[in-house]
Amino acid sequence: MKLISRNTDYAVRAVCYIARQDKSIVSVAELVKALEIPRPFLRKILQVLNKKRILISNKGSGGGFKLARKVDKIFLTELMEAFQGPFKLNECTFKKDLCPNRKFCWLKNKIDIIEDTVLSELSTMTIDSILKEK
Amino acid sequence: MKLISRNTDYAVRAVCYIARQDKSIVSVAELVKALEIPRPFLRKILQVLNKKRILISNKGSGGGFKLARKVDKIFLTELMEAFQGPFKLNECTFKKDLCPNRKFCWLKNKIDIIEDTVLSELSTMTIDSILKEK
DNA sequence: ACAAATGATACTAATATGGTATCATTATCG
DNA sequence: CGATAATGATACCATATTAGTATCATTTGT
Numbered sequence: 163m164k165l166i167s168r169n170t171d172y173a174v175r176a177v178c179y180i181a182r183q184d185k186s187i188v189s190v191a192e193l194v195k196a197l198e199i200p201r202p203f204l205r206k207i208l209q210v211l212n213k214k215r216i217l218i219s220n221k222g223s224g225g226g227f228k229l230a231r232k233v234d235k236i237f238l239t240e241l242m243e244a245f246q247g248p249f250k251l252n253e254c255t256f257k258k259d260l261c262p263n264r265k266f267c268w269l270k271n272k273i274d275i276i277e278d279t280v281l282s283e284l285s286t287m288t289i290d291s292i293l294k295e296k
Numbered sequence: 297m298k299l300i301s302r303n304t305d306y307a308v309r310a311v312c313y314i315a316r317q318d319k320s321i322v323s324v325a326e327l328v329k330a331l332e333i334p335r336p337f338l339r340k341i342l343q344v345l346n347k348k349r350i351l352i353s354n355k356g357s358g359g360g361f362k363l364a365r366k367v368d369k370i371f372l373t374e375l376m377e378a379f380q381g382p383f384k385l386n387e388c389t390f391k392k393d394l395c396p397n398r399k400f401c402w403l404k405n406k407i408d409i410i411e412d413t414v415l416s417e418l419s420t421m422t423i424d425s426i427l428k429e430k
Numbered sequence: 431a432c433a434a435a436t437g438a439t440a441c442t443a444a445t446a447t448g449g450t451a452t453c454a455t456t457a458t459c460g
Numbered sequence: 461c462g463a464t465a466a467t468g469a470t471a472c473c474a475t476a477t478t479a480g481t482a483t484c485a486t487t488t489g490t
Contacts, residue, residue, distance in 0.1 A: 356457025
């Protein structure tokens with residue numbers, strides 16, 4: 163079980179790369195070259211980041227992507243949620259069906275506590291902190 | 297992302313059920329009836345539990361499964377590892393290939409810390425504690 | 431107008447998860 | 461001892477998720 167998917171991982175790298183450049187706007191071409199991520203896949207990822215207003219895209223010649231906010235306002239959890247959906251460790255294995263054994267659902271509560279812990283750890287992590295700690 | 301897979305969930309239920317019975321040995325037939333888990337799937341799960349020496353199987357007529365240890369010695373993490381593999385939240389998305397961007401691998405370290413936290417929470421949970429807390 | 435960029439979207443491939451089916455082996459009991 | 465009732469081993473199938481590709485539309489600067 164992984165905490166970070168490939169999507170998210172690529173997204174972190176891309177955002178970090180853009181953040182490190184002096185010029186604010188960076189093209190996909192440059193990102194592909196620098197990060198060695200398959201181009202069409204990276205494009206899809208960047209489009210999501212644009213929709214989520216983590217990056218802002220500029221179309222047309224000379225276009226590309228830039229940060230939508232300062233690096234200390236972009237949280238790792240945002241990227242995770244953008245690509246991996248809302249953070250629910252405790253999601254019941256029986257979604258649609260009624261859970262056939264409610265007696266054990268206190269387990270869910272326990273896992274809720276764990277989830278809170280994980281989230282509070284993760285929520286301290288911003289792109290800023292990632293850049294600083296390398 | 298779920299912390300507990302269906303396999304593990306079923307395994308917890310089965311082990312708890314066996315623990316609650318007075319008779320020590322319980323057949324698959326009884327478990328299927330009580331827990332409403334698809335029989336062949338449950339069988340596979342029980343076989344794993346047997347191999348991992350969490351349960352002990354008795355073949356032949358009148359056979360079935362019994363606990364290999366006392367309930368306070370069976371940990372949730374054992375069941376999770378049996379069905380979901382070793383607990384590695386931080387597993388790199390690039391297993392075989394060399395990670396193309398080691399600069400970000402401090403992330404891995406951060407997630408290691410989270411992993412430790414989660415593990416220490418989980419490691420307090422035994423079948424005993426699950427039975428008591430319902 | 432044209433070229434250089436992203437937007438939208440549909441498709442494909444690989445992997446993980448959940449579940450089934452079948453035959454072999456072992457143990458009890460009449 | 462042999463039939464039967466149980467589990468062991470194993471190969472297979474179905475579905476969901478993740479990873480990645482391909483194509484055409486739209487926008488923008490020169």
